[in-house]
Amino acid sequence: MAAAIAALVVARPTAQAPSLGDVLKRSAAYVAAFHQQLSGIVAEEDYRQDTGFPAARFADAVQVGTARRLKSDLLLVKPADSTRYVELRDVFEVDGVPVRNREARLEELLQNRSAAAESQIASIIAASARYNIGTITRNINTPLMALQFLDSSRQPRLRSKHVAMSKPVFPHRQDAAANETAVFRVSTEMWTIEYQERGGATIIRRPDGSSLPARGRFWIDPTNGSVLISELIVDGGGVNATVTVSYQSEPLMGFLVPIEMRESYVRSGERITGHAVYSKFRPVRK
Numbered sequence: 001m002a003a004a005i006a007a008l009v010v011a012r013p014t015a016q017a018p019s020l021g022d023v024l025k026r027s028a029a030y031v032a033a034f035h036q037q038l039s040g041i042v043a044e045e046d047y048r049q050d051t052g053f054p055a056a057r058f059a060d061a062v063q064v065g066t067a068r069r070l071k072s073d074l075l076l077v078k079p080a081d082s083t084r085y086v087e088l089r090d091v092f093e094v095d096g097v098p099v100r101n102r103e104a105r106l107e108e109l110l111q112n113r114s115a116a117a118e119s120q121i122a123s124i125i126a127a128s129a130r131y132n133i134g135t136i137t138r139n140i141n142t143p144l145m146a147l148q149f150l151d152s153s154r155q156p157r158l159r160s161k162h163v164a165m166s167k168p169v170f171p172h173r174q175d176a177a178a179n180e181t182a183v184f185r186v187s188t189e190m191w192t193i194e195y196q197e198r199g200g201a202t203i204i205r206r207p208d209g210s211s212l213p214a215r216g217r218f219w220i221d222p223t224n225g226s227v228l229i230s231e232l233i234v235d236g237g238g239v240n241a242t243v244t245v246s247y248q249s250e251p252l253m254g255f256l257v258p259i260e261m262r263e264s265y266v267r268s269g270e271r272i273t274g275h276a277v278y279s280k281f282r283p284v285r286k
Contacts, residue, residue, distance in 0.1 A: 017222075018222050018223075020160065020161065020162050020193070022222075023162070023191055023193070023220060023222045023225065024150070024155055024160060024193070024225075025152075025225075026222070026223075026224060026225030027150045027193075027218070027220055027225035027226075027227065028150055028151060028152040028155060028225070029152075029225060030150075030224060030225035030226050030227070031147050031150045031151060031225075031227070032151070032152070034147070034227075034255070034256070035076065035078075035085050035144075035147075037253075037255055038076050038144075038257070039076045039077065039078060039085065040283055040284050041075075041076070041253065041257075041281050041282065041283060041284065042073055042074070042075050042281075042282055042283075042284060043073070043074045043075075043257070043258075043278045043279070043280065043281045043282075044071065044072070044073060044074070044278070044279055044280040045070070045071065045072045045073075045074045045089065045276050045277075045278055046069070046070075046071055046276065046277050046278075046279070047069070047070045047071070047072065047274065047275070047276035048067065048068070048069045048070075048274065048275050048276075049067065049068045049069075049070070049132065049133050049134075049272065049273070049274045050066070050067045050068075050133075050272070050273050050274075051066055051067075051133050051134040051270065051271065051272045051273075052066075052270075052271055066133055067133075068094065068095060068131065068133045069094070069095055069096070070091050070093070070094055070131055071091070071092060071093035072089045072090055072091045072092060072093075072128065073089075073090045073092065074087060074088065074089055074090075074142075074143075074278065075087070075088045075090070075284075076088075076144065077121065084148065084151070085144070086121065086125075087142040087143070087144055087145070088121060088124050088125065088128075089124075089125075089128040089142065090124050090128065091127070091128050091131050094131055125139070133272065134265070134270060134272040135267075135270060136239055136265045136267055136270065136272055137207060138241070138265060140204060140232065140234065140241065140243060141243065141261075141263055141274060143245045143258035143261045143276070143278065144245075144258065145232060145243065146216060146218070146230035146231065146232040146243065146245065147227065147230060148203055149195055149197070149203065149214070149216075149232075150218065150227070154203070157197060157198060157199070157200055158195045158196065158197060158198065159195065159196045159197075159198050160193055160194065160195045160196075161193070161194050162191055162192070162193055162194075163192050163193070163194045163217075164192065165190070165192050166192055166217075168217065168219065168229050168231050168244050169231065169242055169244060170244050170262050189221065189222070189223075190219050190220065190221060190222075190228060191219070191220050191221075191222045192217055192218075192219055193217065193218045193219075193220055194215075194216075194217050195215060195216060195217070195218070196213065196214075196215040197213040197214050197215065198213070202214065204234055206236070206237045207237075212234060212236045212237060213236070214232055214233065214234045215233050215234075216230070216231040216232045216233045217229075217230075217231045218230055218231070226247075226256055227247060227256070228246070228247055228256075229244065229245065229246050229247065230244070230245045230247075231243075231244050232244075238267050238268065239265055239266070239267045240264075240265070240266045240267070241263070241264070241265045241266075242263065242264050243261065243262075243263040244261070244262050244263070245258050245260070245261045246258070246259055246260045246261075247259065250281055252281065253281050257278065257281055258278050259277065259278055259279075260275075260276070260277050260278070261274070261275070261276040261277075261278075262274070262275050262276075263275075
């Protein structure tokens with residue numbers, strides 16, 4: 001009897017691992033719900049940008065560069081008649097100097113869905129982009145940009161595969177030890193999914209409007225599709241860009257939120273790096 005029971009225990013089948021299609025489907029549902037949750041939340045962004053050029057470009061033969069520190073309110077909105085969400089960075093301080101009154105205009109904007117509000121969205125995006133330093137024009141420097149590739153409508157345009165667990169690239173890390181920080185550590189249960197855009201209209205475009213395919217990786221919990229780390233790489237038009245974002249649970253919100261973004265842009269010797277951290281998540285005031 002004991003031997004028979006033991007045999008039954010050994011013979012019990014193990015739980016079947018999810019397929020890549022299952023995990024991607026879960027991630028699409030997760031991202032859709034995540035956007036809805038975060039669209040009612042304002043966060044504060046503390047964002048440092050640095051740029052420099054090789055010494056050979058200058059007569060004094062020294063590294064020449066500039067730095068800028070921006071503090072902004074960040075809000076996710078869905079413009080009227082749009083199928084996707086847009087992140088608004090509303091800068092209120094540049095290098096310690098206020099550039100506008102700290103009124104809660106993003107909260108007001110979220111509640112006002114008139115044509116005037118749509119015009120204000122475009123105005124805020126344009127105004128905030130003016131504070132970017134360097135000669136490389138860019139607007140992919142927002143933490144949720146990469147999540148667009150997990151949208152159910154976009155997934156069919158990707159070449160995706162489950163790859164061996166690997167470490168993400170964290171641009172602008174100054175030392176090896178920093179790469180091991182617990183903020184970016186993921187458990188062995190996470191899946192690393194590699195993606196690459198293929199054909200057709202791409203999410204990111206060149207300044208002339210032509211397609212610019214992106215690639216990267218996601219670190220995803222296969223049981224529920226939640227994203228722990230996103231990586232976005234764009235290499236084209238003479239620019240190589242990498243943006244990596246880490247997510248962590250926010251107790252007051254009750255779900256994962258972006259907590260850090262690191263980025264790097266390189267073109268013709270110019271290198272721009274960025275490091276942003278996110279805090280003070282708060283619901284939009286009604």
